[in-house]
Amino acid sequence: xxxxxxxxxxxxxxxxxxxxxxxxxxxxxxxxxxxxxxxxxxxxxxxxxxxxxxxxxxxxxxxxxxxxxxxxxxxxxxxxxxxxxxxxxxxxxxxxxxxxxxxxxxxxxxxxxxxxxxxxxxxxxxxxxxxxxxxxxxxxxxxxxxxxxxxxxxxxxxxxxxxxxxxxxxxxxxxxxxxxxxxxxxxxxxxxxxxxxxxxxxxxxxxxxxxxxxxxxxxxxxxxxxxxxxxxxxxxxxxxxxxxxxxxxxxxxxxxxxxxxxxxxxxxxxxxxxxxxxxxxxxxxxxxxxxxxxxxxxxxxxxxx
Numbered sequence: 001x002x003x004x005x006x007x008x009x010x011x012x013x014x015x016x017x018x019x020x021x022x023x024x025x026x027x028x029x030x031x032x033x034x035x036x037x038x039x040x041x042x043x044x045x046x047x048x049x050x051x052x053x054x055x056x057x058x059x060x061x062x063x064x065x066x067x068x069x070x071x072x073x074x075x076x077x078x079x080x081x082x083x084x085x086x087x088x089x090x091x092x093x094x095x096x097x098x099x100x101x102x103x104x105x106x107x108x109x110x111x112x113x114x115x116x117x118x119x120x121x122x123x124x125x126x127x128x129x130x131x132x133x134x135x136x137x138x139x140x141x142x143x144x145x146x147x148x149x150x151x152x153x154x155x156x157x158x159x160x161x162x163x164x165x166x167x168x169x170x171x172x173x174x175x176x177x178x179x180x181x182x183x184x185x186x187x188x189x190x191x192x193x194x195x196x197x198x199x200x201x202x203x204x205x206x207x208x209x210x211x212x213x214x215x216x217x218x219x220x221x222x223x224x225x226x227x228x229x230x231x232x233x234x235x236x237x238x239x240x241x242x243x244x245x246x247x248x249x250x251x252x253x254x255x256x257x258x259x260x261x262x263x264x265x266x267x268x269x270x271x272x273x274x275x276x277x278x279x280x281x282x283x284x285x286x287x288x289x290x291x292x293x294x295x296x297x298x299x300x301x302x303x304x305x
Contacts, residue, residue: 003092004085006070008115010098010256013123013149018114019063019094026092031059038066043077047084050091060091067097071245071255085110099245099255120147127153131160133171140173146186146260155180184213188223192231195224195276196268198305207302217294218287225280232273234261239270 003026007018023031032054036046046064054060069077088110100113120142124133133141145151159171159179187210194203207220214220230251237247244262248255265273279301287294 002110002112003090004088004111005092005094006067006100006111006113007094007096008098008100008113009096009117010254011117011149013153014116014118015096017118019061022092022094023061028059028061028092030057031061031092032057033061033063035063035065038064038068038077043069043080046093047080050084050089050093054091061094062091063094063096065096067095070095070097071099071101071248099248101245118149120145120149120152123149123152124156127156128171129160131163131169131171137171137173137176141176141180144176144180144182146189182209184210185223187213188220188227192224192227193264195302195305196264196272200302200305203302203305204299207298211295217298218284221280221284221287221294221298225277225284228273228276228280230257231261231265231268232270232277234258235265235268235270235273238262238265 005018005022007015009015009018034049036049041064043064046062050060050062069075072078095111121138124138124141141156142152145155155176158181159175162179163169163171163175187206191203191206191210194206210220211217214223230253233251234247237250242250244255244258248258251258283292283294283297283301286292286297
């Protein structure tokens with residue numbers, strides 16, 4: 001029986017669900033769960049814990065988070081892990097990583113790989129309790145939270161508390177807009193998508209919302225340019241047939257950022273993305289040189305989409 005697992009995710013809800021499933025599916029009862037973080041705790045320390053007899057319970061469930069070494073083709077941590085897997089203990093070992101290197105042969109026979117994210121829409125449906133939400137609103141809510149399951153659960157709790165005293169338990173898009181909090185980066189993400197789709201109405205609405213949080217138009221333009229630059233870089237490197245892990249290393253970003261970019265960059269041509277970057281650079285230059293007001297220049301840019 002395989003007692004060794006790798007969960008490929010950065011989504012806390014997905015990770016927690018998998019850990020619960022492992023414990024439930026293996027019918028573990030008398031166990032102690034211990035959590036470590038890499039690189040704060042070395043793999044040698046974790047493997048020593050796995051091989052140590054437990055006085056408090058029959059079994060240990062060791063959860064090792066942020067195992068970035070699993071995304072590299074060769075490293076000393078992998079060699080130590082291979083040695084352990086040749087003669088593993090009866091304890092359960094669960095490693096968590098945002099990405100893995102598919103060349104690692106240790107994933108083939110020695111470790112159970114778990115990499116399916118919990119569906120955001122299904123998560124919403126399963127946590128509505130006595131509230132209702134139609135399919136269109138569920139999809140809107142998932143997109144509103146950028147499919148971040150932990151955020152979805154937090155914001156859904158707020159909305160349910162808000163609606164608790166009302167007789168109507170149906171949650172609407174208006175309820176989501178009024179109650180659910182959006183981060184600055186999430187609004188920037190949606191604004192970039194609206195710009196690329198040439199959706200002027202949505203772009204102006206988002207820019208208006210963002211401007212209330214960030215008054216300095218230069219900072220807003222810089223944030224938008226940064227995200228478009230990431231999309232452009234990911235698209236160019238993907239066309240060179242580089243893998244997401246390789247792209248993340250080159251750009252110095254987390255694998256999850258590359259995954260998000262990959263989901264969107266196919267909708268835009270490199271020419272289109274480069275055109276946006278050039279225009280935003282021109283707006284930035286004119287603003288800093290006193291040749292125009294940043295917010296006005298950006299609004300003209302939106303009008304000309």
